[in-house]
Amino acid sequence: MAYVIGIDLGTGSVKALLVDKKGQTIIEKAKEYPLIHKQSGYSEQDPHEWVQKTADVLRELVQDFKGNVSEIEGISFSGQMHGLVLLNEKQEVLRDAILWNDTRTSEQCRQIYELAGKATLLEITKNPALEGFTLPKLLWVQQHEPDLFKKASVFLLPKDYLRYRMTGKINSEYSDAAGTLLLDVANKQWSEEICRLTGIDKNLCPPLVESHAFVGELTESFAKETGLSAKTKVFAGGADNACGALGSSILSEGKTLCSVGTSGVILAYEKSGDRDFGGKVHYFNHASENAYYTMGVTLSAGHSLTWFRDTFANGETMDSLLEGLDNVPAGSNGLLFTPYLSGERTPHPDSNIRGSFIGMDASHTRIDFTRAVVEGITFSLNESIEIFRHNGQEIKEIISIGGGAKNDIWLQIQADIFNAAIIKLKSEQGPANGAAMLAAYGCGWFTSWEECAEVFVSYKEVYEPIPENVERYRQLFEAYKKIYSQTKDISERLMDYRQK
Known part of the structure; x- marks a missing residue:
């Protein structure tokens, strides 16, 4: 039997599902981690917590698994959107991540409209400037923590940082990148115009791939820590809401x-x-x-x-x-x-x-x-x-x-x-199920998303108004x-x- 793992990196916890080829959840594990509220409107997390708690749930999952870990063919991700993780040239975390529900950036949202214009922003990114998005967070750090910002070499979204720590590879994908206010949504590329108008170096933006793209295998150290095979394939994953829709x-x-x-x-x-x-x-x-x-x-x-x-x-x-x-x-x-x-x-x-x-x-x-x-x-x-x-x-x-x-x-x-x-x-199983579907599709179990959904999704009851x-x-x-x-x-x- 072959299996995949779907990991959902949420705001308050990480959940991992082990799913078989019939779309059945065999094992489910979860771990909570804290939010950091330094003052009213601030919401942050320590990215290292995501990595450690994910390693913990995967280790527990492997311990409960009765088969051979080589049968676990792939892993993919769902992740909380918009959060800002800044890395330096050595790929070290520069500060705690600023999350989607942080509201400190009202001034930066006003600046984005002044710099780029609301019409241009909506035409390219399809979204208004809101405090939860990633671009206002980048501008806030640039303005309030300039010495730290100068050390930044790339920004990542939460699940992308977790995946980097599991594979050593830096990427993002379109569904999560769409929530940054830096993506040209229709053309699926980082917008040079928005970067130029807002003063953000485009080189801070990570390479982009499809959600089901194979991005690498587990590092030897992460495999050893969790008990998984280092040959386990890792796929890019998606934003939590995109994965919830898929699942x-x-x-x-x-x-x-x-x-x-x-x-x-x-x-x-x-x-x-x-x-x-x-x-x-x-x-x-x-x-x-x-x-x-x-x-x-x-x-x-x-x-x-x-x-x-x-x-x-x-x-x-x-x-x-x-x-x-x-x-x-x-x-x-x-x-x-x-x-x-x-x-x-x-x-x-x-x-x-x-x-x-x-x-x-x-x-x-x-x-x-x-x-x-x-x-x-x-x-x-x-x-x-x-x-x-x-x-x-x-x-x-x-x-x-x-x-x-x-x-x-x-x-x-x-x-x-x-x-x-x-x-x-x-x-x-919501977004975690969508993450498992991305891994299954990436592993070649299905030839279309509709075929995958027929196996992984089924209705139970209907409530009429x-x-x-x-x-x-x-x-x-x-x-x-x-x-x-x-x-x-x-x-x-x-x-x-x-x-x-």
Whole structure:
């Protein structure tokens, strides 16, 4: 039997799946690592933690594996997007990585518009200048840590640094590079014009390959540390959302994905890179070559629910927190929540806005608040769906993965708020499954992505919208959409009072 490994380098943990030729997950391992919050708005991680925890999960996986390690033919990756890892000429890490959810770069985003122009930026990179992207981070380090920046010889994205440490080879690939604001998305090359206009040396950009490209084998030292064979083939991998789409069979027009992790994503397949959304949603290269996807993002999706549990139900499991969710009617007895704990991305690119509960009274209990959080996350995601529909996308079926797919009541809430059939997968491994598919395809197990998806992806259950709930939520959604504009000024006024 032959096997591949899919590694998902997430924001809070790394997960590794051992998958066989039938698409069955044989072993799953995961390890957590910490975030570093030096002050309000900062979010960093030590890249060495990624490497060590990945080595740990692979070593445990090999220890539990009953076969011969030579049967593990390939490894590929899914990774958190946008994070900045700077290396010097000796390929040593110069500073902690600045992550996708770091919001310190508002000034640099303004500078990018001044230097490059919004129209030029959207034409080339297909995306607006937002704090989470990589280019603003490069400019921030250049301006605030100039001596360190002068030592930089290349930048890497998180999973690309991990892959470098496993193979000794430096590369990036198109789906992750699309989230830097430095890639010419349609032409699949680093943009000389954007580099020139923003003052970034193009030589800092790593070589580009396809997501399924073979980039090397494991180094002897990494193989020895983990117990894997040094002959194991390593493939480039993809951005987490691209891999989530791949691992959910979002491979043709009309396919839509809802993914709830730390952040939340609504993602739709695009066959070309020439549609114009005016920067309202993200436009990235797919992990499937010569394909694209558009995407709306809720910054604090699963994070909002985790925050609520840790703050008001400390020590309880998520299942315990959500118990009784179906006993609360749609609309949470007149309570609304906006999930702006870390600012927002779509449709409000605003790093200063903060969340709120609206409509509280003495009759509300914890389960009302819990359902309001779940509904608020889903309302936020529905704003992206609304943009897609207004731009001609027909959305009737949505595959749901991540935290939102683990609870049947939440899946029904998605169906009712989105007014679409929600599909639950039999084996929901998200981006890690997409990473395993990249390794399988790279190893030559399949001749097309569709053939690969038939083996690796299967549906379990469909949740149809309930008409009376659809109408109720339609009215509530109109009220929800007013909260941003009516709390924006208040959030701005409270900025000086937040913990630094």
